[in-house]
Amino acid sequence: MEGIEDELNNFTKAVFIISLSLTYCYYISSRIAKGKLRLLSVLPVISIFVIFPLMSFSSFYLQCNSALCIVWLANFKLVLFAFGKDDNISINPSIPLLDFILVIVFPIKIKESRPTSNSTSSRKCAFKLLDFAYALLWSISVHLRVLYKQHVPSMNPIVVHILYFSRIFFGLQIEFASFAALSKLLTGKELEPQFKNPLLPTSLGNFWSKRWNLMFSKSLKSAIHEPTRSLFTPILGRRLAIHPAILATFVVSGLMHEVMSFYVGRTWPTWELTWFFIIHGLYVTIEVEIKKKASKCGWKLHPIISTPLTVGFVMSTAIWLAYAEPIHCLADVREIEEYVALVDYVKHRLRNAPN
Template identity: 30%
Template sequence: MAAALMDGELGSIVNVSAAAWAAMSYARLAAGHLRPGAPRLAALLPVVALLYAIPFAFSTSTFRGTSAFFLTWLGSFKIFLLAVGRGPLEPSLSLPHFVCSASLPVKLRQSTADKDKSQAPVPSRVHAPVRVLLSGAVIPVIIYSYQFKNAMNRYQLLVLYTLHIYFSLDLLLATVHTVIHDLLGMEMEPQVNRPYLASSLRDFWGRRWNLMVSSILRPSVFDPVRARLGNAAGVLAAFLVSGLMHELIFYYIMRSAPSGEVTAFFLLHGTCAAAERWWASHPGWWRRPRAVALPLTLAFVAGTGFWLFFPALMKGGMDEMVLRECQGMVALMEQAGRRLAVATDLVSSTM
């Protein structure tokens, strides 16, 4: 049954892809004829409304969550930035490049962001196809390990969930990177840059983890708020919006009212990151040695995640839901492999 459910999602993927292509094509056309400001924003609001409705087209939490992240969050924020003449989207882009940039976490090789490439953190040097193979090999092992979950304590289970989320995201993003890079010469926004080397919360969130999100929150939330209310307010606003968008994604996945724990997690980190920034603004004050800062940062991220972030997932039963769908996806892949083997044998026998 799980495999049949995942198989049925293929039709939804086709329909959603067609709808996203049509919506982004219209957005490019409208932006090309209207100047940034209220008229362009009014013309683009129907696109934003569609992006917020798209996750409901899917029956499984996996695809609802993925479409919510790519389209409802990143996509809608890119459209809002386009409305005011900022961000990665430009009407002058070719249609395929515009649609892919708007719908997926990708960036053009020759984008203006690349001008500051020398100042940006160096992303993982592991090539996307290798990451696909690595994550594709690890995830089935993680799924298999879930059958022993009753013998695990709470923290062992949370570590397993962390690994599942990390490798699932890496598999998804590396797969998209491989396809988009080969077809259109576009690059994925790097998702992570060795987060285990983070020496502060600012380093972790701003330069190492979820870099696609920070690259969108910076021009859309942080910069405008900072210009009016200062750095601390900009940091808190960015983390607040991140928390609210995570709550929205969890709502799409579980279809239940948010608990507020995820928002509290990000507000706590935003407050601490703002405090770090304030402390760093005083050159003569004491600095933690890197050998101490690194484990303290990772311990804080893990501890607060186990306290606030992951319990929100477990309370809603999302872990069990995702597990069933992953098992269905594995079964679907096994069926596809068997069908491919049969087709290969038939072709070989006729030659």
Template identity: 40%
Template sequence: MVSFISAWCLVIISLCYTHVVARLVSKGMRRMILFIPVFLYFFVVPLSLSTIHSIGITAFFISWLANFKLFLFALGRGPLASDTKPLLSLPIFLAVSCLPIKIPLSPKPTTSYSSREGLLYYTIMVTLLVLMTKVYAYNNKLPDKAVLTLYAIHIYLSLELILSATATMVRAMSSLELEPQFNKPYLATSLQEFWGRRWNLAVSGILRPTVYEPMVQLFSVLGPNWSQAPAVFATFVVSGLMHELIFFYLGGLMPDWKVMWFFLVHGLCTTVEIAVKKKVNGRWRFIPTGISRVLTFGFVMVTGLWLFLPVFKGGNIFERILEEYAYAGAVVAELKTIIASLILNT
């Protein structure tokens, strides 16, 4: 906890530094050069942490999202840049920099659950997560693929809860209307829809201006119909590299590049899918929605079980996650005992 707080204090100080630099130096290469020490620190900060949850959160929020946002900000682009005023206020700048949130450019009709429905939805998710930790006690009696499938469900539930809790906290503190982080990815009817409009929107939202759009411009010589293909593939390559880096932080092991292959396979298949859609020119919808959902989700799960999920076993990541859950449960139980004794004594 001490190392986590110390690391994040330095993160906040670093972001304050970039905020001051932006006031003094206009966008461009000079600002980019002055940001380099922050980029480097953000890449190494997870190495100073020891628990899986602190490493994972810091690696995702800071080493990936914050670095990419600051890269765009140095060029005067991205969520940290503002068209309506010279610079975001420091509190909002800090929130948008180091948390996986995005401020909508214009008001949108709300599609979120009502407070009661949302509470029920997340209560069910928490309950499922707790039940899964109990099932892990029988890992040795379950087939490997069943265990990996549990890992996949665990990842989705954990990300949904962490990102939604973060967005809710920021919304309560700042009164900002924030965009959702997931959009029911299990209902995707294509790989393009799954990765671009449903799964972890914070990542797709930051990869689009940092990788996809520049690559579209770079390959514009191919024409508007074909410049999209290499841009999509390049986006998956960058995503694969960042995931390999995060798993290096988590497991402390040199990558075996299976995660990278997972994103290369999905990048290639998504690129082919987009090309086929352009070729058939709107006749893609001859496949019934139910079947396309099954095919999409099935492809994601099969390739995930083959290439992505086994990495969690290599670094004993899930075993360490369960140990941290057990430790947190022991701490909560101890606190309950202390509070109960204080009440009885009074």
């Protein structure tokens, strides 16, 4: 119980430091012209954010989320802010300080205000039902992992990887939906979707760019893909320049996942995560060329075939490579232990609450 109380205190301090740092960016850095000088002004904040998970938390959940949202997402957005490449965090009289902080820290993007239609309302209801289903599936996968550990002395590595895959797949969507709900409550503004039916991709490129973790995809596109494509366009031409841009994007994504793994496990990378993203990047570049040639012939693979192939490829490569490193450093064990400890803590507080 004391450990959880300490982490809650650390979390409160972290919120204060992050808010103070981004308030400085809002009032001071934004007054500096876009470009290298503004980047220099935000470098101290980026430096603080880089060491943040190492200094602040011992909890797996807080280490993982601070690495994901602060070290990766917030720092990428601060670089984009320095060069004026992200309209959602451009400083102008219409963006309040709270919106600026939330958009940088959380995987959210404020939607341009449009009138709400009946179809939009029905989609929101469907999304809520989907979130509930994902929460139920995540809870089932957690309990299966607990029961499996309790009743099976020697756990099959494949089963462990599959259960970890399901917890990450469903848990990340629920977690991001919680961030979005909190942001919407605080700002009162509509947000763009963070995921779009990731179980229904028509291709690997469709999965990564249109369905899975869209906020990170957009930040990678603005920070890595577009500059790389512009760099190679004079050499290869606009059409072929897309290939080094895709590869660079996937390599950077892999390296950032390695960084996250380091923050959580405090061990040097074994590079399985990077190879997972390199393989996917190579397949997406091949897919782009095949699609171009197929479209000229009027040929298109039906979703009833392409969707299971894509989902199967993502799942099998993730189980093989993406989750080997986190499981090796016992991230999955720490996750379950903290979940159980948190449930016990909440039960204890409810039992001892004054009537």
